[in-house]
Amino acid sequence: MEKLTTMHCEACRVGAPLVTEAEIKVLHAQIPHWNIIQENNINRLQRVFKFNNFAEALTFTNKAGALAEENGHHPDILTAYGQVTITWWSHKIKGLHKNDFIMAAKTDELQ
Incomplete structure (x- = not known):
């Protein structure tokens, strides 16, 4: 499988499929x-x-x-003294899309 960090997000629209287990x-x-x-019955x-x-x-928050x-x-980004909490999910489909994994991998590269 291709590395997530080399992939690009695709436009996600209402009705796009959630990632499978x-x-x-x-x-x-x-x-x-x-x-x-899981928050509000939505995987993130x-x-x-x-x-x-x-x-x-x-x-880091700015990056x-x-x-x-x-x-x-x-x-969602929560910045506090000494820590930043990042939460990815696809709002339009109320769950996880491949884009979320791509962005998480790219976020890791920022540190």
């Missing part, structure tokens, strides 16, 4: 530091990134925001 296993293997969580990818201080966390804008796919 089998696809999740294959894709998740490439981003092992991300947890699959989430990771907490640790930093030495708020300034470093804010710098993650720029990445999201560049790809037209936007996560």
Whole structure:
């Protein structure tokens, strides 16, 4: 399988298919530091990134925001002293799409 970091997001529209359990296993293997969580009955990818201080966390937040804008796919980002929590999922389909795994892998490269 192609590395997630070399892939590009595709336009996701209402009705696009969610990733299957089998696809999740294959894709998740490439981003092992991300947890699959469920919030409001919606599967999401989430990771907490640790930093030495708020300034470093804010710098990472800005990089993650720029990445999201560049790809037209936007996560929830929570910035706190010494940490940033990033949560990816596809709002239009209320769950996980291949795009979310691609963006998680690209987010890992920012650190």
